Amino acid sequence: MTPSLKTKFYIPKPRTNSISRPRLIEALHNGLQKKLTLLSSPAGFGKSTLLSQWANGFKRSVCWLSLDSEDSDLPRFLSDLITAIQTIVPEFGLGIDRVLQVPQQPNTKSLLKTLINDLTDIPKKVILVLDDYHVCDSVQVDDALTYLLEHQPAGLHLVISSREDPNLPLARLRVQDQLNELRAADLRFTQEEVTSFLQKQTGLGLSQHQISILEKRTEGWIAGLQLAAVSLSGHKNTREFIESFSGSHRFVLDYLVEEVLNQQSETIKHFLQVTSILDRFCGSLCDAVLQDASVSSQETIEYLENSNLFIIALDNSRQWYRYHHLFADILRQCLHHQVSVKSDGKNVLSELNHRASLWFEEQNLTIEAFKYGARAGDFNDALRLAEGKGIPIYYQGAAVPVINWLRSLSSSELNSDPRLLVMYASALLANGRNSEVESKLLAAEAVLEPIGSEINHQDLKGQIATQRALLAAPYYQADSLLKYSRQALKNLDAENLTSRAIANWTLGFAYQLTGNTKAAGEAYYTAVSIARQTGNLFVDILASTGLGLIQEADLKLSLAVKTYQQIVDSVGEPALPTTCEAYLGLARIRYERNEIEWAEKTVLTSIQLAQQIEHADTFVAGQLLLIKIYLTQGKTTAASELLKAVEESVRENQFNEQIPDVAAAKVDILLIQENQKAAALVADSHDLPLCKARIAMNQGDAERAFGILTNEFNIAEEKNEPTKQLHALILLALALWKKGEKQPALNRLSKAMDLAEPAGILRSFADKGLAMLPLLNEAMKKEVRPDYTGSLLEVFAKNASNIKQESSEIKSSPHSLLEPLSKRELEILRLVAQGLSNQEIGQQLFIALDTVKGHNRNLFAKLGVQRRTEAVSRAHELGII
Amino acid sequence: MQKHGTGKSDMSQVMTFQIRVKGHLDQHWQDRFHGWEIQRCENGDTLLTGPVVDQSELFGILRKVRDLGIPLLSLNRLKSVLPHDHGSDG
Numbered sequence: 001m002t003p004s005l006k007t008k009f010y011i012p013k014p015r016t017n018s019i020s021r022p023r024l025i026e027a028l029h030n031g032l033q034k035k036l037t038l039l040s041s042p043a044g045f046g047k048s049t050l051l052s053q054w055a056n057g058f059k060r061s062v063c064w065l066s067l068d069s070e071d072s073d074l075p076r077f078l079s080d081l082i083t084a085i086q087t088i089v090p091e092f093g094l095g096i097d098r099v100l101q102v103p104q105q106p107n108t109k110s111l112l113k114t115l116i117n118d119l120t121d122i123p124k125k126v127i128l129v130l131d132d133y134h135v136c137d138s139v140q141v142d143d144a145l146t147y148l149l150e151h152q153p154a155g156l157h158l159v160i161s162s163r164e165d166p167n168l169p170l171a172r173l174r175v176q177d178q179l180n181e182l183r184a185a186d187l188r189f190t191q192e193e194v195t196s197f198l199q200k201q202t203g204l205g206l207s208q209h210q211i212s213i214l215e216k217r218t219e220g221w222i223a224g225l226q227l228a229a230v231s232l233s234g235h236k237n238t239r240e241f242i243e244s245f246s247g248s249h250r251f252v253l254d255y256l257v258e259e260v261l262n263q264q265s266e267t268i269k270h271f272l273q274v275t276s277i278l279d280r281f282c283g284s285l286c287d288a289v290l291q292d293a294s295v296s297s298q299e300t301i302e303y304l305e306n307s308n309l310f311i312i313a314l315d316n317s318r319q320w321y322r323y324h325h326l327f328a329d330i331l332r333q334c335l336h337h338q339v340s341v342k343s344d345g346k347n348v349l350s351e352l353n354h355r356a357s358l359w360f361e362e363q364n365l366t367i368e369a370f371k372y373g374a375r376a377g378d379f380n381d382a383l384r385l386a387e388g389k390g391i392p393i394y395y396q397g398a399a400v401p402v403i404n405w406l407r408s409l410s411s412s413e414l415n416s417d418p419r420l421l422v423m424y425a426s427a428l429l430a431n432g433r434n435s436e437v438e439s440k441l442l443a444a445e446a447v448l449e450p451i452g453s454e455i456n457h458q459d460l461k462g463q464i465a466t467q468r469a470l471l472a473a474p475y476y477q478a479d480s481l482l483k484y485s486r487q488a489l490k491n492l493d494a495e496n497l498t499s500r501a502i503a504n505w506t507l508g509f510a511y512q513l514t515g516n517t518k519a520a521g522e523a524y525y526t527a528v529s530i531a532r533q534t535g536n537l538f539v540d541i542l543a544s545t546g547l548g549l550i551q552e553a554d555l556k557l558s559l560a561v562k563t564y565q566q567i568v569d570s571v572g573e574p575a576l577p578t579t580c581e582a583y584l585g586l587a588r589i590r591y592e593r594n595e596i597e598w599a600e601k602t603v604l605t606s607i608q609l610a611q612q613i614e615h616a617d618t619f620v621a622g623q624l625l626l627i628k629i630y631l632t633q634g635k636t637t638a639a640s641e642l643l644k645a646v647e648e649s650v651r652e653n654q655f656n657e658q659i660p661d662v663a664a665a666k667v668d669i670l671l672i673q674e675n676q677k678a679a680a681l682v683a684d685s686h687d688l689p690l691c692k693a694r695i696a697m698n699q700g701d702a703e704r705a706f707g708i709l710t711n712e713f714n715i716a717e718e719k720n721e722p723t724k725q726l727h728a729l730i731l732l733a734l735a736l737w738k739k740g741e742k743q744p745a746l747n748r749l750s751k752a753m754d755l756a757e758p759a760g761i762l763r764s765f766a767d768k769g770l771a772m773l774p775l776l777n778e779a780m781k782k783e784v785r786p787d788y789t790g791s792l793l794e795v796f797a798k799n800a801s802n803i804k805q806e807s808s809e810i811k812s813s814p815h816s817l818l819e820p821l822s823k824r825e826l827e828i829l830r831l832v833a834q835g836l837s838n839q840e841i842g843q844q845l846f847i848a849l850d851t852v853k854g855h856n857r858n859l860f861a862k863l864g865v866q867r868r869t870e871a872v873s874r875a876h877e878l879g880i881i
Numbered sequence: 882m883q884k885h886g887t888g889k890s891d892m893s894q895v896m897t898f899q900i901r902v903k904g905h906l907d908q909h910w911q912d913r914f915h916g917w918e919i920q921r922c923e924n925g926d927t928l929l930t931g932p933v934v935d936q937s938e939l940f941g942i943l944r945k946v947r948d949l950g951i952p953l954l955s956l957n958r959l960k961s962v963l964p965h966d967h968g969s970d971g
Contacts, residue, residue, distance in 0.1 A: 042947065042950040042952075043947070043948055043949065043950040044950040045950075134947075163947055163948065164947065221950065223950060248905075249904065249905040249921070249925035250904065250905045250907065251902075251904035251905055251906050251907070251927070251951060252904060253949065253950070254904075254905075254906065254907045325948070326949065326950060329948065329949060330949075333909060333910065333912070333913060334909070336909075336912055336913075337909040337912065340912065
């Protein structure tokens, strides 16, 4: 995401001659122990001025955010919130901020939690001011703030100013006495304030009567009084001014702005009106828009500032300014009115916007250049600017302005131009609104053919296909991915590097899913080199990760480590969520090499990053690796608890791709718990051949295991899948060993070692369990790769303590139960086995029927059964009764 | 100047609304208020009367009133299409 303008985080300087308002400052101070201060009143009641006066009193605790309409986009709002807090706590929320920098929809709930945790960690009081909250028109932002208020750390005080009551639980906060409110009635100038203000501003020595006329006419409305003061200063006859002002019914602003403008020279009037089209301005920008060599904009700005003409400095260096919103509104209105009176009125406005757009473009401020280009109303220009230099602006966090522009077009304009529709689709996709994309693509296709020749049909077709490929990626739809990627690459322009990089990545992904690793590698490689040409870090990471995965599957682990490490290094600290796969790859390899602690640390990073991406299943793969790590460390209970959580999230999110791996992890745990029966059930129902083979071996059926494994090995060899070959070979060696065929077993083991040793693989052997030990001892005796065999035996020795500890844990709860039965439960179990009903059991033990039922429930859960009969047979099986 | 969505709306569904605000608004605001008729009442109020195709257009206009800090007094939907000064807001 392109960072927001620094001026949004600047606490405005109060005007030197503004009056002090001690009663309101005190009210603000007194509210600090509450959660929220709300300044709610119409425009022009001095909310921002009051807050800036107050905030400048203790800058070190105040962070300021002047919201604009772009903050209606929740990720942008959160990013700005963090930047604001960083102005007083520089190290705050760096990790979260990075998450918001990539065009991947973040998981906002987990982000908010992290944000609140980070806020809790700040050792000092933080006052967060959100100025102009009304411009932020978004239920998502309201919800996020509501969540923040509900979990607000004690050190945080929130201040919101708004022209309308925000959609927050205000009533509840009021009841809880957590809301400090300042409303129009509090904010408007009192008679004393009007008096002191007018004296200070005009220095005219007005009579009490005159002051009260002005107060009555403006009703204490500060914007009105300010304009009145400026008018008065420039007016020759005070009495005449006050009389005609109070005698008029005209809307205060209309009356006074006209007064003020009439007192200015034509040059100044023109300057004010023309520059009112600018949301913010500096001298050079005004020069570019005015195009009048006789006027120095810098000097004019200084004059406006000295004359109090509603100009607000946006930074310390007095470079950027804006007009007071109300004043700008009326100036713009006058400009509009004037130019529309002329016959070519519309062109004047669009010319002015066009000049502003050009200026911003020269400064490489592409997003603002786009905004003015769009206002100028020139399609082609706006289109060109949205496409940006190198990477389109909607891929740089400016999807919302592009969407807003396209939405502002009439449907006849929009639906007749396929370029606009394709861009609409891209911006929606970049904004994570995947479900809305296809309809725009269809609409684009419908008008693609009949339109004139200035449009590049081929390239648009390619872009449409690229987006369809991207839509298919999260669903692992290999067929669609392949079809659309090819279609995209056939049609895309050679110069359309952004789309070509993406399409090569989706192509690589498609090949990878279909097992064509060679072609996948080539496509990824192309994607990486194009992405690096344009500085497209996002596609670079995705495609490089693909390369790493292929290298890993080929057992080129050292190369894979290099690839993954490079991804991690290229991003630096804090890490981007997109790098979660790279971290996971590193963790897997470290695990294989038995660097367990390091692997654990790395996989935790990966999980944490992956959870920040919406709808991504990578964290499940990370948790499955963590389960393996726990098992290695002898933490069976932790492993099975984590598995339960994983099963739940897979079910909830329908991560169906992960189901076989989850089942395999379940088998691992069940086998360690010596629950062969349940393990066999899981392996059968999910068709996991390697698991089936291990279970067959455990049950003494080495012959059957051998059959399954031979088949598996042949398939893996045919498909050239070294990792699968390796696992099949190790188990084959074990099966042969169990069959008593020692030499063939050693041959297979040696073959497995051929594959594994160069990669430094250890755990694939060790994880097959203690049954490996006699085989490895024999290999040592026969001097089969003695160094390597030696290091494998070392792994067993190292883990022996863990494994022993674990098995003694099992033995001590003598029945292979995770949790031992209580004395009472055992008693009840025996009575159940004797065939007693619950009521009879209750009578015999002198306990209530419900109590018996409660004990039964616990009992069944511990035994892992549903019914009484099952409980009895399981108890027999375990030798409990 | 103002774009009315797709223009597909059935004109029979167009509703007429009248907004009463405090103070006399100048004629030049007509552009901003979607070309609505601006009538200045003797008591110093202004009546803004005009058609809206839907609620979002109505809220757009109310937002403009809000953003100018013009005190809003009343909002009525008119039964007849003809806007008149008398008796339109009860």
